[in-house]
Amino acid sequence: MLKAVLTVGFLAFGVATVHAQDAAKAPDEITPDRYQIVLTQDAPAEAYLLDTSTGRVWHMTHMSDLKGEPDVWMYMARVDSEAEKLALYAEHAKKGA
Numbered sequence: 001m002l003k004a005v006l007t008v009g010f011l012a013f014g015v016a017t018v019h020a021q022d023a024a025k026a027p028d029e030i031t032p033d034r035y036q037i038v039l040t041q042d043a044p045a046e047a048y049l050l051d052t053s054t055g056r057v058w059h060m061t062h063m064s065d066l067k068g069e070p071d072v073w074m075y076m077a078r079v080d081s082e083a084e085k086l087a088l089y090a091e092h093a094k095k096g097a
Contacts, residue, residue, distance in 0.1 A: 049073050 058073035
């Protein structure tokens with residue numbers, strides 16, 4: 001009887017662990033439509049890379065000051081709250097100050 005209870009307990013724990021691991025991996029999974037390249041109508045040369053899972057955005061930037069002048073996706077910081085805005089002000093001094 002004790003062996004049966006322990007077996008059921010280990011099976012339940014194993015299933016719960018596997019399920020938790022799958023749930024933890026879900027945001028990082030790459031689906032076919034996860035990343036979208038977005039072009040603006042006003043300036044078609046402006047390209048953005050959008051991660052539809054996290055909301056992160058990158059802007060296509062030409063690095064003319066580097067040899068070979070590569071085009072790279074540059075991450076764009078996002079400010080979603082007053083606290084994040086204050087942290088940004090603390091990190092970057094205002095011009096002319």
